[in-house]
Amino acid sequence: xxxxxxxxxxxxxxxxxxxxxxxxxxxxxxxxxxxxxxxxxxxxxxxxxxxxxxxxxxxxxxxxxxxxxxxxxxxxxxxxxxxxxxxxxxxxxxxxxxxxxxxxxxxxxxxxxxxxxxxxxxxxxxxxxxxxxxxxxxxxxxxxxxxxxxxxxxxxxxxxxxxxxxxxxxxxxxxxxxxxxxxxxxxxxxxxxxxxxxxxxxxxxxxxxxxxxxxx
Amino acid sequence: xxxxxxxxxxxxxxxxxxxxxxxxxxxxxxxxxxxxxxxxxxxxxxxxxxxxxxxxxxxxxxxxxxxxxxxxxx
Numbered sequence: 001x002x003x004x005x006x007x008x009x010x011x012x013x014x015x016x017x018x019x020x021x022x023x024x025x026x027x028x029x030x031x032x033x034x035x036x037x038x039x040x041x042x043x044x045x046x047x048x049x050x051x052x053x054x055x056x057x058x059x060x061x062x063x064x065x066x067x068x069x070x071x072x073x074x075x076x077x078x079x080x081x082x083x084x085x086x087x088x089x090x091x092x093x094x095x096x097x098x099x100x101x102x103x104x105x106x107x108x109x110x111x112x113x114x115x116x117x118x119x120x121x122x123x124x125x126x127x128x129x130x131x132x133x134x135x136x137x138x139x140x141x142x143x144x145x146x147x148x149x150x151x152x153x154x155x156x157x158x159x160x161x162x163x164x165x166x167x168x169x170x171x172x173x174x175x176x177x178x179x180x181x182x183x184x185x186x187x188x189x190x191x192x193x194x195x196x197x198x199x200x201x202x203x204x205x206x207x208x209x210x211x212x213x214x215x216x
Numbered sequence: 217x218x219x220x221x222x223x224x225x226x227x228x229x230x231x232x233x234x235x236x237x238x239x240x241x242x243x244x245x246x247x248x249x250x251x252x253x254x255x256x257x258x259x260x261x262x263x264x265x266x267x268x269x270x271x272x273x274x275x276x277x278x279x280x281x282x283x284x285x286x287x288x289x290x
Contacts, residue, residue, distance in 0.1 A: 009248050020251055025259055046282070053290055063220045070224065070283075074231050077279065078238075081272040085242055088265035091251070106241045158256065 008093060008100075010112065018169060020093040024137035024157040028087060035080050042073070082106055092153055094165055096173065099142065101153065113151070117173045121145045125163040132159075140166070221287055228280050235276040239269050 007017045045052070056063050086105045093100040099120075101113040120142055127138035138159035142151045156162050242265060255261045 067223050084268050
């Protein structure tokens with residue numbers, strides 16, 4: 001199985017992407033509301049454009065004021081669309097091996113934080129308030145082993161589903177590791193001198209001669 | 217050409233450059249990340265980033281055309 005960079009940059013060969021999600025749309029409500037007000041102002045301005053032209057003709061100071069307003073409006077227009085596109089670039093990915101929090105914007109930010117499933121000690125889902133319960137979003141807190149570090153995934157859409165997804169992937173990985181340990185222990189009983197890795201997985205020493213096709 | 221017209225055209229040119237840069241960055245991101253979009257990952261279960269990129273370009277072009285018409289008829 002070679003899944004290297006299949007769905008995202010940095011995906012490992014043996015890593016399978018389970019799902020990904022973005023922030024809940026509630027984060028964009030403020031921007032969308034302001035944009036609707038902005039649109040209403042623009043529509044009103046365009047409806048009175050002839051009056052504005054008559055006022056501006058020959059008035060240098062008013063033209064300067066108009067340019068300032070035009071510049072601010074143009075900047076706000078760009079800011080809105082760039083913010084909307086940034087929403088799509090900010091993703092969280094759940095794979096069979098880890099959780100990746102990719103905070104990215106078009107121009108200024110590109111931060112990737114990966115949490116190994118093995119490092120997760122505890123997961124907590126927080127859904128407090130009317131809006132989170134009605135609109136089905138919440139925070140997921142991930143407590144890590146061997147440290148007091150807590151990683152919070154805020155505004156997770158359909159938080160119950162993603163909470164279950166992370167829990168099941170964690171359990172699945174633990175079961176796979178236990179199975180490998182168990183199999184290794186059984187093989188170790190039959191083999192001559194086993195070695196033990198950091199995670200307690202028993203590796204069998206190879207006593208058979210190497211075949212012609214085997215790469216070293 | 218008056219100072220007013222020059223400044224307006226300068227703002228339009230910078231505006232177009234920013235728009236094209238943003239869309240180019242977005243498509244560069246698309247080339248590296250092939251994430252399978254489903255209904256639940258889209259905004260309001262319909263809109264994707266490509267929709268916003270197209271809308272952005274159309275809005276900026278409309279903005280440019282209206283401004284040029286305004287300058288010519290002033």
